[in-house]
Amino acid sequence: MSNYRSAQRLFAVLAVFFALMAHTGRLQAQPKDITSPFFFPEKPETKGKWKIEWDDKVVKLQFDDTTAPNTTVGTLIDITVRGDDKATTITFTQTVKLDENSSVKNGLRLNFTTKVKNGTTTKWEGYLLQLFDDQPVFENPPDKMHPPLPHFHPNTGPATFAPFVKYVAPKDPDVVLNVGDGVNFVEKDGEINRFFEAKNLLIHEREFAKENVEDPPGVRKFRLYQRPISVVPIPDPGCETELQTGGTERPLIQPGKSGELQHVIARGPRLCLQKMRDY
Numbered sequence: 001m002s003n004y005r006s007a008q009r010l011f012a013v014l015a016v017f018f019a020l021m022a023h024t025g026r027l028q029a030q031p032k033d034i035t036s037p038f039f040f041p042e043k044p045e046t047k048g049k050w051k052i053e054w055d056d057k058v059v060k061l062q063f064d065d066t067t068a069p070n071t072t073v074g075t076l077i078d079i080t081v082r083g084d085d086k087a088t089t090i091t092f093t094q095t096v097k098l099d100e101n102s103s104v105k106n107g108l109r110l111n112f113t114t115k116v117k118n119g120t121t122t123k124w125e126g127y128l129l130q131l132f133d134d135q136p137v138f139e140n141p142p143d144k145m146h147p148p149l150p151h152f153h154p155n156t157g158p159a160t161f162a163p164f165v166k167y168v169a170p171k172d173p174d175v176v177l178n179v180g181d182g183v184n185f186v187e188k189d190g191e192i193n194r195f196f197e198a199k200n201l202l203i204h205e206r207e208f209a210k211e212n213v214e215d216p217p218g219v220r221k222f223r224l225y226q227r228p229i230s231v232v233p234i235p236d237p238g239c240e241t242e243l244q245t246g247g248t249e250r251p252l253i254q255p256g257k258s259g260e261l262q263h264v265i266a267r268g269p270r271l272c273l274q275k276m277r278d279y
Helices: 002-024 237-244 269-274
Strands: 032-034 050-053 061-064 075-078 088-094 108-114 116-118 124-133 151-153 160-162 176-179 195-199 201-205 221-230 250-255 261-266
Antiparallel strands (some): 032 061, 050 088, 108 195, 116 195, 124 176, 124 221, 151 201, 160 195, 250 261
């Protein structure tokens, strides 16, 4: 009888404990590891049924559908341990053709977070995030706050980029975030502070009716490109000549002042490590 009463008291204590945890918000669903391809959950603001694809042997991602600020489909988390400073790419594809355009604020809205670990022998002075539009849509005039090309909203949230606490995004919206503040670093393997942690970075891609998107495929598609910027670039063996001659040209696609796409050519030794094949 005493054992029965002891069990009753234990269950009562546990019930109160879990009730308190749920009430205070401490009992939360954990992000889930995902593999390629992965389909985002459907939401009223996102009708195109989007999926992402990536090399899941290299890039490790998680998804949290319970953390969805700013009317997003949820939070995509990059937890990759990087053994080099090569570029990685995540491809986003709309899978369902639509009969009408979304509103300028709707479409795919994704909260992006990173906890990328530096596993190299060189510390990082920055981190590059860039979006590439593989299925452009013409809009005249383009919306200034929500242009038709995929874009970041770094000031919505706002986003933070540790350890680069002094970094301020030059504009919102933008397609390129060259994160770094010239003061702080992501330390190398064996040291503390080895993580690049971006939080609350909103990625937005509008959806358009199929007649406004080249058909086939009639759907939007874009890529998220990421690359750590090493203090001393880790050479690609095929780049030695280019490094000695001062680098190569690399086009960056950015919105022009009037909203149209324009090509900006950047130069420098590091750019040898960012050849077009990496995009």
